Amino acid sequence: MKKQHFLKHVKRSLTILILSAYGCAHADINFPIPDAPKLENVGAYILIDAKSGEILTQYNADQRRDPASLTKMMTSYVIGEAIKSGRINNSDMVVISKDAWATGNPKLKGSSLMFLEVGKQVSVENLNKGIIIQSGNDACIAMAEHVAGSQSSFVSLMNNYANQLGLADTHFQTVHGLDADDQYTTAHDMAFLGKALINNLPNEYAIYKQKEFKYNLSKPQLNRNGLLWDTTLSVDGIKTGHTNNAGYNLVASAVDGNTRLISVVMGAKTEKERESKSKQLLIWGFRSFETVNPVVANLPKMNAKIWYGDSNTVNLGSLNDVYVTVPKGQAANLQIEYKMDSDYISAPIEQGVKVGTMQFILNNQVVAEKPLVTLEKVEETGFFGSILDYIKLKFNQWFGDIF
Template sequence: MLLAFAIVGVQAEQLTTKAPKALLYEPASGTVLFAKDADVPFAPGALVKVMTAATVFKALSDGELTQDQLCTVSEHAWRTGGAPSGRGATMFAAIKSEISVEDLLKGLLVHNGNDSAIILAECLDGSETAFADRMNALAAEIGMANSNFGNPTGYEEAVSTTTVRDQVRLGEYLVEEHTERYSMFAIPEFTWNNIFQRNKNPLLGEIRNLDGLGGGAHSEDGYSGLGSIDRNGRRIIAAVAGLTSDNHRLAALKEIFEGTWEFYAVKTVFTAGETVAEGRVFGGVDGTVPLISEADIDVFLPRGGTLEYRLRVVYLGPLVAPIAAGTPAGELQVIGQDGVVHRAPLVTGASVPEGGLVGKALDSVQELLFGWIG
């Protein structure tokens, strides 16, 4: 059943960006503030390493690894991702040495080390290919519906694809599910093998309050970035892709992050317990039941107006009596120009006892002749 509410069409200034692909998200309210080609795939390059970190974090949480567990540096990891490779960032891990998982994660997240990524993959699954399978399983589990990862480094010989929507979902997963380890993304520097290196995240220190996550570049798909900031107690996550340089990537992320506070504010659409809609009931003493939210429905919306946002209630109906108050019954969707920007669960706001045989018969006749209209 769909119950659509009127469109509100007050004009307001809009956030814009030159980034070909972008998504801005506020996780506390679950609001998509801005979206632009958010589901168009791109190759992430070294941004893959954020997914590599998430995969290792999950293995640590699941007890498959421990932080002090030692991993051996294979010749493959050393030659392919280390100093001999000449392929960019490395933690300078020595061949055949043993390094703890914790230090390898620092090498991955601070040094952006290709060797770190390969060593962790081999330590957990024996090969990059097997680890990539694990990455893809986690991506599917957390709702990254349009991503596929070919290796833990982002090297272009193995195809990896993702979207800015999936990257923002990954950022949300890291912030919410790995809160303690998330702080590793903001470690300012790390010394390994007597070599001092500052954090290589090109966004860190350039955007106020940013504490993660990473950037990447691809020969054809350009520069991409995933950032997360915590400002005034509110977390915002954003991703951009398709930029022509690291400076353009930084400018695009700055633009949309700062636009959050310039163009948007929290608005309470419905208060806790307020009736959002009436749901139809089959076989009950009452023909309808109020659908409510158990908490205030707060949504980030434009300050100067609502830019043709509309509200829609979706529920599987009719609801069959008897119905207890507080039964999950559907959701409220806030829909903007780019689709659903916010979802809030709804429950029944009252109990509806089962009706008599006559009432059930009349409900059956109505359903047969007319169907159920929400």
């Protein structure tokens, strides 16, 4: 865990160094970035590029804080993974227990509810919407029991996923986020949980943009994320949270062209303040940066000589799309340099083996690095081919690259 925490801070320091390099070069490169807003009266905040993962600005982003209903993002993540894997289905009917009934569970009194009735059957689809749109604490309990058999087992799943996603400063004690001892997260971790929701579970994330949901009431309940109604931004998520201990929290995500940003504001004083501060971050981010996709998954960026293989060359690139954050208007100036790990590649070799590094360069500054990997499997050649390659390789080593 300590090693993970150290590496995370190293990566963040490098990100800040890159942004500092942009700032120091303003006079030469003629694409100045406006200073990031300094948000007052909030406990912590962060803004990231959801595709590249770059941190664009942050304050107290590693400070452990009460997540409140931001916890439901992880509840939703566990549910989304269960649906994706086929362990549960949207059409499953869930019997509502006494613990998930507000009248029967004093802990739920006065909190956000879907207003479930004990003994009734409700579909997974409706309960999931109740969690995401209505922030229903009762729906969280019902789904936890359906997915894992008990709330405690579900909380274990939540913490396991937090570990898998590298959320080193997050620990859950409840399925809904009501105040509990030893329950905490950070602005940084919530931003990257949002990134995982968006990128790993698009069907689950699609629910977050719905503005209202009606269940068991005469009128629909509105999504508490007021930025969904803001016509100046294309916000399509993510989640609000509030308790007396936490203050007002908001994780928001919006899209502009090829760029998606995620903002997190924690510990604001009011609902309006968490929205206005989030909007400040998002507007600054969209005006200052854009996301570039210089490497498309499985499309060769170069090829290299391979020895002892049934093919003479191997295609190199990335098995996943690569995204890089650059100052607004500078996408066309991004360049790539390739650094090989060794002078020679030998077969047999599997697909996806790292053989070098792609360096993404802007104004002579390395702004990002990604692995350069083999895009195909290359089998070993036969006996005579191996002998011939051995001779050629020795000549290359003795006399320079003549073959």
